[in-house]
Amino acid sequence: MARKEYAFYPGCSSQKGASASNYLVSVESMCKTLDIKMTEIPDWNCCGASISYAESGELPRIAMNARNFALAETNLPGQDIVATCAACWLGSRESKERLEHNSGLMADTQTALKEAGLQIKVIPEVRHMVEVLIEDLGYDELKKPVKKPLDGMKFAGYVGCQTNRPFGIAGESFENPMYLDKLIETVGGEAVKYDQKVTCCGGALAFSEPEKAQGQIKDIIEAAYDGGAEMIVTPCPLCQANVEVYQGQINKRYGTKFDIPVLYYSQLMTLAYGGSAKEAGLKGNVVRARKLEEFAAK
Amino acid sequence: MSDMNTQMADRYKNNFLKEIEEQAEMGEWVKMCMQCGLCSGSCPTNFHTGWDHPPQEIFMLIRAGKREEVLNAQGMYMCTSCYNCYVRCPRKVPVTHVMHGIAEYAYRIGRAPKNQPSMHLSKTFWTNATKNGRVNEVQLTQSLYFKDGIGAGIKKAMEMQSVALGLVKAGRLNLLEAVGIAHKCKDVKGIHAMLAKAEELEAKNKAAKAGTTGKE
Numbered sequence: 001m002a003r004k005e006y007a008f009y010p011g012c013s014s015q016k017g018a019s020a021s022n023y024l025v026s027v028e029s030m031c032k033t034l035d036i037k038m039t040e041i042p043d044w045n046c047c048g049a050s051i052s053y054a055e056s057g058e059l060p061r062i063a064m065n066a067r068n069f070a071l072a073e074t075n076l077p078g079q080d081i082v083a084t085c086a087a088c089w090l091g092s093r094e095s096k097e098r099l100e101h102n103s104g105l106m107a108d109t110q111t112a113l114k115e116a117g118l119q120i121k122v123i124p125e126v127r128h129m130v131e132v133l134i135e136d137l138g139y140d141e142l143k144k145p146v147k148k149p150l151d152g153m154k155f156a157g158y159v160g161c162q163t164n165r166p167f168g169i170a171g172e173s174f175e176n177p178m179y180l181d182k183l184i185e186t187v188g189g190e191a192v193k194y195d196q197k198v199t200c201c202g203g204a205l206a207f208s209e210p211e212k213a214q215g216q217i218k219d220i221i222e223a224a225y226d227g228g229a230e231m232i233v234t235p236c237p238l239c240q241a242n243v244e245v246y247q248g249q250i251n252k253r254y255g256t257k258f259d260i261p262v263l264y265y266s267q268l269m270t271l272a273y274g275g276s277a278k279e280a281g282l283k284g285n286v287v288r289a290r291k292l293e294e295f296a297a298k
Numbered sequence: 299m300s301d302m303n304t305q306m307a308d309r310y311k312n313n314f315l316k317e318i319e320e321q322a323e324m325g326e327w328v329k330m331c332m333q334c335g336l337c338s339g340s341c342p343t344n345f346h347t348g349w350d351h352p353p354q355e356i357f358m359l360i361r362a363g364k365r366e367e368v369l370n371a372q373g374m375y376m377c378t379s380c381y382n383c384y385v386r387c388p389r390k391v392p393v394t395h396v397m398h399g400i401a402e403y404a405y406r407i408g409r410a411p412k413n414q415p416s417m418h419l420s421k422t423f424w425t426n427a428t429k430n431g432r433v434n435e436v437q438l439t440q441s442l443y444f445k446d447g448i449g450a451g452i453k454k455a456m457e458m459q460s461v462a463l464g465l466v467k468a469g470r471l472n473l474l475e476a477v478g479i480a481h482k483c484k485d486v487k488g489i490h491a492m493l494a495k496a497e498e499l500e501a502k503n504k505a506a507k508a509g510t511t512g513k514e
């Protein structure tokens with residue numbers, strides 16, 4: 001038996017062939033090394049994400065999340081739900097809180113769930129992967145399997161919004177959370193100081209209001225460079241994609257020369273644990289992390 | 299029978315605050331605002347053009363009964379759900395959710411601006427997500443790029459970047475609509491039945507509230 005077991009909620013972006021599939025690959029490698037067993041919630045569905053607010057209405061959105069709770073509870077009793085996507089985590093956790101504090105909402109949700117042949121008894125805890133790493137294992141345990149420290153590499157830990165607000169990681173401040181920096185240091189890298197660690201990248205508005213979002217993304221990347229970072233590291237699939245894929249467009253728009261790789265913490269950990277470029281999902285990075293590819297080959 | 303907007307305006311007569319409190323998700327929080335302005339100052343989109351009324355102003359206008367100004371405002375559609383305002387508000391107003399709630403209400407009664415890009419995205423996203431139970435996340439430009447990268451074999455970083463650019467320019471919303479097909483839940487039927495019930499109940503609850511007020 002694995003030392004820890006969780007009900008895994010990968011979310012739409014982390015499915016095979018989806019935008020954060022490299023996140024999934026690296027999380028799987030990392031969990032294998034750490035002896036964490038993640039069992040996918042059978043037939044889980046999308047949380048709705050923040051952006052669906054206008055079309056969905058409250059009850060349908062909560063019902064979608066409640067369905068995941070019921071499926072997890074029924075099929076994986078006693079296990080906490082773990083999400084890797086900040087938005088999935090937020091959507092689920094928010095739903096859990098509202099359901100637990102509003103009996104009318106709970107009753108209506110149960111009525112809706114019944115249509116899908118499900119019901120809720122106790123809503124499992126809903127946690128982010130990072131919480132599990134820090135709280136259930138701790139930095140010391142995370143350090144133990146490090147075979148190849150990422151010596152001399154400089155990273156800007158970009159926490160962004162939704163892994164940080166409104167819930168965040170226990171014991172961390174909203175304005176300057178340190179956990180990502182600590183994770184970077186745990187695997188031997190250097191976490192640079194810069195002033196846009198928790199700035200919003202524009203979220204879903206990168207699609208609907210690209211000029212505004214790209215202005216925000218530009219400030220983030222510029223600050224990372226100014227801080228001396230060679231790479232950016234994030235805990236959120238949407239932050240990752242936003243900060244990575246628009247660099248070309250931003251360069252055109254602003255005459256900048258951005259070409260900075262944007263990684264997941266799980267990719268760094270996989271590599272430091274001795275994993276290959278493939279196990280770390282490095283191929284999935286649009287801006288290739290050449291330095292890490294060479295490092296993995298060594 | 300008049301449209302939703304007129305019906306609601308009639309029912310709530312001159313009490314727009316009450317209308318928002320009863321009809322908009324989290325609208326009951328508006329009265330807690332003490333107008334300190336911290337939310338507006340924290341908002342990343344407040345620095346852009348097009349943001350006519352930041353949260354604090356919207357809340358002020360609601361309390362002043364400025365129904366038209368609020369329903370015509372663009373501000374609430376600019377929200378990125380960054381939760382800066384939410385964690386900073388000294389009165390614990392869940393500002394993000396109130397902004398979403400007002401946007402949803404304006405949309406429901408047919409008052410959201412036509413062709414508002416974020417509204418369109420919201421609609422497209424939810425429709426896709428619920429069609430098959432799962433959506434390929436909004437950042438699917440990247441996933442398409444990724445596929446292209448594998449198909450094309452090993453390419454130089456710069457070449458790959460230009461492919462990304464091409465895809466980004468190719469029209470993101472169309473790409474977004476194309477994905478719902480890729481990933482599916484098994485019990486799509488159950489999900490649809492569940493959502494239909496949820497929509498029915500929500501509509502009933504809101505109508506009940508409006509009904510009581512109407513009879514007062």
Ligand code: SF4
Pocket residue numbers: 010011012013014045046047048049050085087088091433435436
């Ligand atoms: S937040 Fe995004 S990735 Fe997560 S379930 Fe919702 S749509 Fe999917």
Ligand code: SF4
Pocket residue numbers: 086159160161162163199200201202203204236238239240242378379380
């Ligand atoms: S930084 Fe951007 S993508 Fe990440 S959580 Fe915030 S808004 Fe979403």
Ligand code: SF4
Pocket residue numbers: 330331332333334335336337338353354357386387388389390391393
């Ligand atoms: S921060 Fe809170 S109290 Fe202050 S203006 Fe905004 S909503 Fe009102």
Ligand code: SF4
Pocket residue numbers: 337340341342343353376377378379380381382383384393394397
């Ligand atoms: S959550 Fe929305 S309204 Fe609040 S600060 Fe962020 S963008 Fe502005």
